[in-house]
Amino acid sequence: MIFFTYRIRCDAWYKVIAILAVLGRASVIVVFTARTYAVYGQNRYILAYLIALGLATVITDTMHVPGQKCHDSTKTPVGVLLRSLLTIVFETSSALLITIRTIKAFKAYGPLGTKKSNILYLIFEEGLTYFCIISIFTIATFVLKLRAPPGFFQDILNAFTLPLSGILTARFILHLKVWKEKESFKMTGRDEEGNDYHPHEHIDPQSSHLPRPPPAMLHISSHNEVSTLAGETNFRKYSHASPSSPQSVSDSSTLVSSPWTQQDSEFGDDPMVSMAKAEKFDKHGSGAGSSFWMDESAPVTSGGRRGSEGQRGEKPIALQFGAGNIGRGFIGAVLSQAGFHVVFADVQEPIVNEINKNGQYDLHILEGRPKIETVKDISAVLSTNLQAFEDIAKGQLTIITTAVGPNILPRLAKPIAQIIRTRMAENRGPINIVACENAQRASHVLRDAVDQELSDQEREYARDNIGYAVCSVDRIVPPYDTENLLDVGVEPFYEWIVDANSLKKTDPDVQIPGMKATDNLDAYVQRKLFTLNTGHAITAFLGALPSAQPSAASSKSSLSLLSMTSASSSGRSTPTGAKIPSHPTILEAINSNAIRDIVSQALHESGEALIRKHGFTKEQHEEYISKILARFANPNMQDEVARVGREPLRKLKKGDRFLGPIEMCREMGLPRDALLIGVASALLFNPKRRTxxxxxxxxxxxxxxxxxxxxxxxxxxxxxxxxxxxxxxxEEEADEQAKAVYEMIAEKGVVGVLRELTAWEEDDEDLKKVVRAYETLFKEGIDGVAGYFQGLKN
Structure with missing residues (x-):
């Protein structure tokens, strides 16, 4: 009797365990289905197949529960075998589907080694690990059940699958959390100017030897449904009605905006944020009265003309590559205000989907009282969709702009080449292409990349009908937390200047009030790069210096760079690792008198060279410097020095924000000591990451x-x-390139690294000054800055 009662209770509990096992397997099936469905972009056929297979597995699994008993039978039930087989088929199907899609993506985007930080790689790696480990147990259990009666080994292998499944799922979630935290800092790869941030790709802005674009990864079907790497998204047709007075902004204000991919802060800059005012350019400190303007009284048209809005048939289309901060908050905003329907092209499918879903977003002006503008009449496509660009090219496309970062720019060659071919076949009129990147002559770099994709006949058509206009763009766009994925925060200042000589006349020829043309663009490109970018970088590098080292208390001194005649004998002082910045934000750094004085001195040094070379008046440039320092001190903008200063090697390239003005000063025999301190601080830049x-x-x-x-x-x-x-x-460094600089110094010494970067001789006075500044700042941290400025003033 006791044995009988025990058997009943045992059987009941065994059924409970079996029910829990069914629920566990069902949850795994749900996770597998959702993951595969997401990777295939919500493909209904994939979903239907996995649901059917999953339901069959769960139903079969459920049916064997009533027959579960404590005692072993001599034969494995057919239902159990079928359940095991269906589970194996389901898991294998899901794994194969994800593997196929992942391999396709890897082939499209380049070598596997360069994509290990990608979310798709993470899903692939974790999914493959899960599949291999779990499959060993499930297949072994199935084989044993076929070849032998139920026993201990089958039960133990089967029992292990569920806890292992939970452990591996938890492992994936933890890895996903780590990835998300890293990506939230990297801003999807955008530098301090908002360009896409790719730490493994460092390209000279003046070089035309750039990475080739990836092949197309998706296509658009005949019924205008985009099939992407991750699936399908709706694609809006571009045959818009022609409203008599198109509105870009819901507000009564003159501010407008539009999207890009998400970029960081300053423009020239995450790769997507900006918004522009339809006010006079002079009102934003553009140098009123300058002799460089062709005509300040009227806006530039999409064809380079002023004063005429051009004829309107269908609503004109502007194609903006990059839906980040600068793209949304600046470039797209100006185009939207001008009456364009702005189509954003981006590789980030969530952003593309959100734009098409909402058709608008809010732009937050970070100044004084809260000011919000709503940008409307926008749509988006994935930038790998060649068919979508062919359809766009057949419409009223008049201008193409980019804000993706100089490293990514060559990848736009394929879609732009497709647009050119289509317009040539359709006998369409000219269009203008303006690459709004933080690099010199970016539009020419893009032109060279596009030409490689065209035939001789197509290149001849492009020479007559495609205007590649170089430009200078300027707006600080800091990280901005909002509930809406598309909303961005921007400073009120902006500047967009284009080369008037490169613009083609388009039809329709639409006014673009926020764009100004000049015959002397180089003056404004260098003014922005050697003032805004130089000052922003020095502020970040000095702010990132740690507090004084404990051993530095006895060695503090007010050293004058002007009196330095020899470099430090060691030249190999290498910090032990990342440090906590003394001033974590740009606002905190610029409010430090010592840092502000050095930054101001550096801007006046580069300013004197700019005035002599380009003919700016002293009053004009002094006002420009004052406005830039005020922009850095905007209390509504909290931008971290770790983000603004990242990629120091790129900033130390020849012709960039440090060596560019220094070489100008060397040629003209002008003082440059504060700029040299900036170089030294760049070599010491290695802040810790903070969350x-x-x-x-x-x-x-x-x-x-x-x-x-x-x-x-x-x-x-x-x-x-x-x-x-x-x-x-x-403990982790905030920037991979900063870590690389430290490794270079450890290997070659400060002198060796400087000679490699500058091509200066070892006995060059400027090199000696940089080394001495490096040694002092290394020992004293931020406390060494004040001493140097005292020396500069003596």
Whole structure:
């Protein structure tokens, strides 16, 4: 009787265990189905196949539960065998489908070794690991059940599959969390100017030897449904009605915006943020009264003309490659305001889907009281979809712009070549292409890449009908947290200047109020690069210096660079690792008197060379410098020095923001000591990465008046809630290239690295000054900055 009662209770509990096992397997099937469905872009056929197979597995698994008993039978039930077989088929199908899609993506985007930080690689790696480990157990269990009666080994192997499944799933989630945290810092790869950030690709802005573009990864079907690497997204037709007065902004304000891929901060810059005011260019500090303007009284048209809006048939189309911060907040915004329907092309499918879903986003102007503009009449396509570009080319396309980063620019050659071929076949009129990248003559680099994709006849057509206009673009776009994926925050200042001589007359010839043309573009390109970018980088590099080393207390001194005559004998002082910045944000750094003085001195040094070379008046350039320093000190913009300063090697290239103005000063015999300090601080740049552990609000726009500033006895409205933030510093370096610089110094010494970067001789006075500055800043950290400035003033 006791044995009988035990057997009943055992059988009941065994059924409970079997039910839990069914639920566990069902959850695994759901995860596998969702993952495969997502990778295939919500393909309904894939979903139907996996659901059918999964349901069959779960149903078969459920049917054998009532027959579960503690005691072993002499024969494995057919239902159990069928369940095992269906499980194997399901897991193998899912693994094969993901492997096929992943391999296709890897072939399209280049060598596997360069894609290990990609989310698709992570899914592939973790999925393959899961499949291989679990399959060993499930297949072994199935084989044993076929060849032998039920026994201990089959049961133990089968029992292991569920906990292993949980462990491997948890492992994937943890790895996904780590990947997300890294990507949130990298901003999907965008540098401090907002360009796409690719730490393994370093390209000279003046070089035409750039990576070839990847082959197309997707196609558009005849019913206008885009099939992508990850699946299908709706594709809007571009035959728009021609409204008499197209609106780009929902607000009554003159501000407008549009999207790109998400970029970082300054433009020339994550690769997608910007928005432009339809106000006079002079109002934003563009150098009013300068003799370089062709005509400041009227905006540039898409064909380079002023004053005429051009005839309107269908609504004109502007194609913007890159839906990041600069693309959305600046370039696309200006084009949207001009009356274009802006089509954003981007590789980030979530952003493409969000643009097509919402058709608008908000632009937050980071100045004073809260100011929000809504940008409308936008759509998006994946930038690998050649068929989509063919359809766009057949419409009223008049201008193509880019904001993807100089490293990615050559990859646009295939789609642009497809557009040119289509327009040639359709006998369409001219279009203009303006590469808005933080690199010199980026449009010419793009032109050379496109020419390689064209036949001789197509190149001849392009010479007559495609205008490649070089430009200078400027807007700081810091990281900005919003609930909406598309919303961006930007500073109020912007500047977009194009080479008037390269623009073709288009039809329709649409006014673009935010774009200004000049016959002397080089002056404005260098002014922006050697002032804004130089100042931004020095601020970041000096702010990233750590506090003084403990051993430095006895060696502090006010050393004058002007009196340095010999380099440090060691030249190999190498910091032991990443350091916590003394001033984590640009705002904190520029508010330090010592740092601000050095930055201001550097901008006046480069400014004197710019004035002599390009004919700017002293008053004009002084005003320009003052506005830039004020932009850095904007209290509404919290930009980290770790982000603004990243990729120091790129910033130390010849002709870039440091060596460019230094060489100009050398040629003209002008002082350049603050610029040399900037070079030294760039070599020491290696801040730790930090993550936000907690953010809380102490107020809002409408409450807690006691926390607001009081003027004339009345609390003032704040631009934003008062935030309390807590940060955690990680041991990991914030920038891979900064780590590479340290490794170079450890191997070659400071002198060797400087000679490689500058081509200066070892006894060059400028090289000696940089080495001496490096040694002092290395020993004293941020405390050494003030001493140097005292020396500069003596």
């Amino acid at each position: 936000k552990s907690r953010t809380s609000s102490r107020g809002s726009l409408t409450v807690l008046a006691a926390q607001r500033p009081v003027i004339n006895g009345r609390p003032q409205m704040l631009a934003a809630p008062v935030w309390e933030e807590e940060w955690e510093w990680e």
